Amino acid sequence: MAKDTAFTEHISSGYQPKGDYIHLGAAMLDGEVFADAGVKLPLKTLNRHGLIAGATGTGKSKTLQIIAENLSEKGVPVLLMDVKGDLSGIAKASEGNSFIDDRHKKIGIPFEPRSFPVEFLSLSEQNGVWLRATVSEFGPVLLSRILDVSDTQAGILSIIFKYCDDHHLPLLDLKDLKKVLQYATDEGREEFEKEYGRISSASTGAILRKIVSLEQQGADLFFGERSFEVQDLKRKDKDGRGFINILRLTDIQDKPKLFSTFMLSLLAEIYNTFPEKGDSDKPELVLFIDEAHLIFKEASDALMEQIESIVKLIRSKGVGLYFVTQDPTDVPSEVLGQLGLKIQHALRAFTAKDRKAIKLAAENYPISQFYDTKNLITTLGTGEALVSALDEKGRPAPLAATMLRAPMSRMDILSSKELEELIASSELCRKYNEEIDRESAYELLTKKIEKADEEKARKKAEEERRELEKASPRRRKANKNSTEKAIIKVLTSATFIRGVMGVLNKLIK
Template identity: 80%
Template sequence: MVGKKDFSESIAAGYQPKGDFIYLGAAMHDGEVFSDAAVKIPLKTMNRHGLIAGATGTGKSKTLQILAENLSKKGVPVLLMDVKGDLSGVAKPSAGEAFIHARHEKLNFPFKASASPVEILSLSEEKGVRLRATVSEFGPVLLSRILDLSDTQSGILSIIFKYCDDNHLPLLDLKDLKQILQYSTGDGKEEFEKDYGRISAASTGAILRKIVALEQQGADLFFGEKSFEVEDLLRKDGNGDGYINILRLTDIQDRPKLFSTFMLSLLAEIYNTFPEQGDSDKPKLVMFIDEAHLIFEQASSALLDQIESIVKLIRSKGVGIYFVTQNPADIPADVLGQLGLKVQHALRAFTAKDRKAIKLAAENYPISEFYDTKNELTSLGIGEALVTALDEKGRPTPLAATMLRAPMSRMDILSEGELKDLIDASGLVNKYNQTIDRESAYEILKAKIERADVEEAREKAKEERKKLEKTTTGRRRNTSADPQKAIVKVLTSATFIRGVMGVLNKLLK
């Protein structure tokens, strides 16, 4: 049997960073809180990604809130994917209820209510700063993976992008892309075949159908201008606190394709834009993806490969990604293996399937001499979690059942009035919320087709005039070419005969 002193010293030794850190809580054993065994997460390892998991109602969102607001206080900007709409309270200080102070007395850690600077963002028609991206910014490779195109269809999409580049046709929104696809096998078929080879109408039709399916999930609102500049996620306020950017996604829970499309484009843009950072004292940006299973549940294998590649590489840009979900099994194994910090809240064992999932979840954590991990997972209370992180040398810390500190900010949502005031005070709304529909591929091609139609009509009219003139000229030539026929025609005309007969009548009288 391991003594309390051994437990306390062992945990404390594993969580003693030399640099700056985030205090998460204190270790527990057999229901007792050991305030001297503080669980501290090194700030410099926060770009090593992480997982916050647990059953509904166990405190995942509050853990996310604790990490986000503490990162903000350390000058690290944060992006929160708020699917349930319950994270806006970070903009207001906590009311400091009695149970919060009671918890912090057990932790022997002072509680101080505090708010964070917040920016509200929106992908759809939700209120907030609108996030958009152009089709050109996606490029044919990324777009092919999002649409789950075949190799042949991906090749056609690459040709479409090449044609637009060669002919200075901006691809801004989905109607631009649809227009050029229709043009490639319609009015512009000969032009395409001459310079780029034959394009199958069946293949362009299949691509169009997949674009329509993406539109039905609301992608037409996302694709367009003005494109969001990812550098605006890195803002700090006058006190040096990093902004917490809350992306409200409450109306796209049933549109996972749009969610994964946005996430992949954002990660790709950040990776391509941010410079290499290497080892530093703190991350440049930390992202929290709530309800992370929405990204993966309808993603194709190609899309999953793309996400996994970016997750592996993006930490070198100083960016940490934290997935929040009910069960670690929601995250692909290759991604799960990249996650340095794991905060596992309680799991519930109601069925045989649940018990099997708990057994598998327990295997994601280091073996501990102090805990039976499988049993611990079902006995944790609200606001308690199993925690393991990476120390400053990249080594896993000991597994610690932890009583978590309380958030410094409000553990509730903003009222409609508070939310409106926050959005009205935004420095980004005026920059991004004006819809721009400048001339692009759709308008240029439409005008080109109209000009071609007009020119074709003119040519047809010209041909008709030529035929008419030719026919008229031929008749005139036929008449003047044979004088005898003309005389006969006059002599046999009704008018001439009536005149001759009239003269004869007069003479006979």
Template identity: 70%
Template sequence: MSKRDAFFNHITEGNTTKGDYITLGSAMLDGETITNAYVKLPLKTMNRHGLIAGATGTGKTKTLQVLAENLSEKGVPVLLMDIKGDLSGLAKPSPGHEKIDERHAQIGLPFESKAFPVELLTLSEQDGVRLRATISEFGPVLLSRILDLTETQSGIVSVIFKYCDDNKLPLLDLKDFKKILQYCTQEGKAEFQEEYGRISTASTGAILRKLIEIEQQGGDLFFGEKSFEVEDLMRTTRDGKGYINILRLTDIQDRPKLFSTFMLSLLAEIYETLPEQGDSGKPELVLFIDEAHLIFNEASKALLNQIESIVKLIRSKGVGVYFVTQNPTDVPEGVLSQLGLKIQHALRAFTAKDRKAIKLTAQNYPDTEYYDTADILTALGTGEALVSALDEKGRPTPLAATLVRAPMSRMDILTDKELREVIDDSKLVLKYNDTIDRESAYEILNKKIDAAETVKAELEKQEESQKKSRTSTRRSTAQNPLIKVLTSATFIRSVFGIIKKVI
């Protein structure tokens, strides 16, 4: 048997699956595509998380697009973080191209041009469905980790949440939390000390500075109502296609704190909301986090630990999380070890550090007699990737250099007019884009402070009036000699004496 035939059997036997699957492309050997040697990704293990990595311009985004399209086709909803702004084309069919036809002929798959159901979401002032969450939904623990607070400061946050719960003060947005921080050390200081103990102004000042940091990155737009419901990420169309939810983040690259805050709140909300289901036939939801280093570079140790914990646990809810980044080392080892699917596009070895990173990356893949993994990582072309997945029993599939299929949708952005059409057709825009500012802690505390100041002012007014009255009486007595004489004891005695004589 020739090496080529042996390799074909090695790939096809290792990619046998009884359930539903996605065909990513066809395997390659010695730089040549082996037609019909399909590299398959079982839907059953798509909740085991994954990584799409590679240097700039190697095809990471198009691979992400291919996975999103095929998941949607299989009825799996998807959430994409679109940081570069080049994923909106999923809403329109591909115009096709002769090079696409050539690629698919090599793979052995017919090319289909399709559009997919798309929902455009936003955290900022960009057009789209507004994503929000309330301070109360975060809770004291998660909020403290996001703000990277000390143990003492975290304790104060817990006390503030307890006070608000006890006094029915809704914490909805940042102005609510800033107001309660001010109240507990100023107007309500005595009340707090009596019920919950003394609160340090230095600690509340430090917490306030952390809040302002998030506020400056757009947190005032994110925190508030109406809170986005996780169920709205998991919609399907009438014909069974999963919605592809594209979160527009082109203006958020310089605001990593807001991005990591949103991601952590979303993962926590998904974990709390979805029921336990273990490994089913396909995932309930798949998240793709493009430019994943934006989460990890600015994250505190506490935040990293929280992300790692959620990634470990969320799999059992039927949710897959896929990180897209330039280098696998951008993802912490604790998270990297949880990833079942690895799609590695080409890496570039320009420096000694780059070469060392490539050797470390190669060690993350199964051994194979068909490739020198470290060498092939630098030899892959655009749209080619080294793929290692898990089969339906959780075992690694054969390592395969893969010619990845082309996206069925447009590999370009939508025009402004097309974007407006997508947004205007959205039912979720009507549900979430009206700003709600109902009575919450800020308004209630202001009323309480105003009432207290009104009472205080009235008391001061009464006291001042009484003081003036007493002063007026003293002055009038001192200024009237006749009254002074009439009230003197000598005058009274003489008068009574005269009266007695007369009688």
């Protein structure tokens, strides 16, 4: 009993916040759940970023769902990256069952089924609010890092953007950017050399190949208008609940470059537009990035550096980032070190590599007098996890093996009809789902080239006309001389003379 009391006091010392919180579940010890040792996450620390990790089928997505629901209830908007397509049920209340009731009885939390305000977003051709951004909004530095170009090529991109600014050529989509790159080393070569110096066709060719590679992953759908305004991620419903924005990414798993491009664009836009918040009672926005390895897969060193920098800085804007992945090592150590909340579901040891990964995962958590962390990670059941969080003062709270509460919303997906009805009623769809292709760099340069070609043709025709005019007097004189010579030739010909003499002889006789 003394051990139980000590354990309860130990957990309560870090998970009994005085301010607002999310009740995640109850702590466990030796398979027993302690309802009076609730694991409560202070709302004010949830902009300190986090990790949800664990093997397939251990409950990561449901943990994500639980935290998103509770944030929404507290008036905090959420953005979920739904790579597997299993989060749409948040829009409908849970049907409940006896298993959920038994779980909540152990935890000591009443179960209340609820639905939540949801907005479906799309980065590709899937139904939902279109997310778009213009090339100009990226700028040459960010675009260079995404394309992973050399320093020389990055300099050329800077010149391209400068030229477009100087000549009022909007860079909206990749078609615009490719047109200006081609123009710089073709029809506009002399113009560029005069204003900015010589641009190598080999370098522009290399950049164009990188752009084509990005297009093949679907980036041509992402770049363009109308640009999505990140402030629309912060909407609340009439009851003050934050919207849960679900980005549908089921067709994006084989396009890591596009996913990285979008994420970097989104984080940069949020950082540049959201005001500084400092320490506040709750986050402004929380992002959950499911299958987080897709961000870091095939990312260049420059891109990784940019992501790490934004992760470190965006917290001051009141924005929390939560990475959801199977293995904690999917997240770079530089990013992992910035995370205040870590929720570790079970890992399974089937190979020597698995055992090594479990050992590394265990070392990411505080040493506990109550748990053998390395062994406990392999024995956790579905819906159970190790939780390491920060208390209200930002100090590490004790490690807690936790039985998690059940989601209040549906744990299954929406039907096609339910999904279509929600998307059809969306205000943001009406705002953003309109195809816009206004006059931009591509059209303006095409007109400029056509006008230049017409001017060249006009000048050539004028020169030919003048040459003809110069040649006309000479031709008339030449023609006159030719005629006179022909007449003289005829008059002096022997045949003509004989004919004339013959006529004369006849007249004399």
